[in-house]
Amino acid sequence: MRLHGLDIARFLAFCGMVLVNFRIAAQVAPGTDAISLFTNSLEGRAAALFVMLAGIGVSLGKPDRATMFRRAVFLFVIGLLNLTIFDADILHFYALYFLVALPFLTASSRTLLWAAAGTLAIGLAGLLVLDYEAHWNWDTLTYAEFWTLEGFLRHSFFNGWHPVFPWAAFLFLGMWIGRQDLASRRVQARMVLWGAAAAVLGALPGMLLQDPELAELFGTSAIPPGPFYIIAASGTAMAVTGLMLAIGPALDKAGLGEWLAAPGRQALSLYAAHILLGMGTLEAMGQLDGSLGTSRIFGYSLGFCALSMVLVWVWNIFARNGPLEALMRWSTRFPR
Incomplete structure (x- = not known):
């Protein structure tokens, strides 16, 4: 039986990504009002939820390595095409996460947790040893020399929008979650409680540290993706997923479940649509110059959802x- 809660969570992740990406594309400066604070809180969280749900889907779907590899190739090609119009593409990163996860498809649950921890450790080592700001122009949010081998590798694995190290940890954690009995009320409650606890604990170091550089490294901002960002974002994603699994049956009875779940099952197509149609409409209207206010871009985003x-x-x-x-x-079923 398909769990509608997972599809609903995926649609919520899509909506969160729309709110964040439309504001960035429209160059609307974040403020201190309630709408801005809410949208700010979604940065790095909506995408993390997407990746964790992908990991859950891998465990539930049990694809073989050939199928997983073909999915990675498909997403990589689509992602590179998307990069020509949208610099913050996540699809080619998905492809790389899948490739990294290939050796772990049949690994034990404990090994998956160790893989997540190892990915996190490699990401932290990179932040400590390498120059995270290399190739970035933070004023324009553009990345120079991406289409060179060195630039592509650095962007993909270290300092891009969603680098493999440490972002692949979300996929490994999702694969571990997917091994649990997700229809169990006890498991759902644990996901909500443990997730909420991780989200709170992950935010504490950045709030307590006074040194700006340490606060940035141990904070919960997605840029740079420090270890406590991964912990906090994983907790948020786990709590949201557990909550949607818990209330999914009630939403089904109320007649809302399928309405919310159906777009979650087509999140890949909607992701492309929010770039081509959503941002394309904003560009056609000449609204990518920062002239839209916080409330207007928020309303536009909700309307698109x-x-x-x-x-x-x-x-x-x-x-x-x-x-x-x-x-x-x-593409994955094409004769081999």
Whole structure:
């Protein structure tokens, strides 16, 4: 039986990503009002939830290594195409996470936790030894020399938007979670409680440290992705997933479950749509110059999320899977 809570959590992650990406694309400066604080809190959290849910999906789907590799190739190609119009693409990072996870598909649950910890340790070592700001122009949020071998490797594995080290830890943790009995109320409660505890504990060091450099390294900002960011974001993702699993049956009874779950099953296509249609509309309207206020871009983002639900409902009248989901299924089942 498919767990609607996972699909609902995936749709919430998509909505969080829309709120963050539309504000950044529209160059709306974050403020101190409630809307800005809420959107700020989603930075690095919505994407982390996406990656953790991908890990859960790997464990539940049990793909063989050939299928996993083909998915990685598909996402890598689509991601590189997306990079030509959207610098903060996450799809090619997904491909790299999948490749790193290939040797661990049949590993024990304990090994998956060790893999997550090892990924986290390598990421921390990189922050301590290497220059995180190399190739970055923080004023324009552009990355120089990405299409060189050195720039690509550094961006992909160390200082890009979602580098393999330490972001692949979210995937490994998701794979571990996917091994649990997710339909169990006890497991769901533990996910919420343990996740909330990790989110709080992960935020404490950055709040207590006074030294700016140490506070940045041990803080919970996604840039740079320090160890306590990974802990806090993992906790948030785990708590949200557990909560959605717990309330999923109630939402189904209320008639809302499928409305919220359906777009979650087509998150890949919606991710492309929020760039091509959502940001494309903003660009056509000439609204990528910072002229939109916090409230207007927030309303536009929520409107796009609501529109996504309607578009998926209409699409499902004619097809079961989203266009990119169908293409990925075809590519992974193509005669070997």
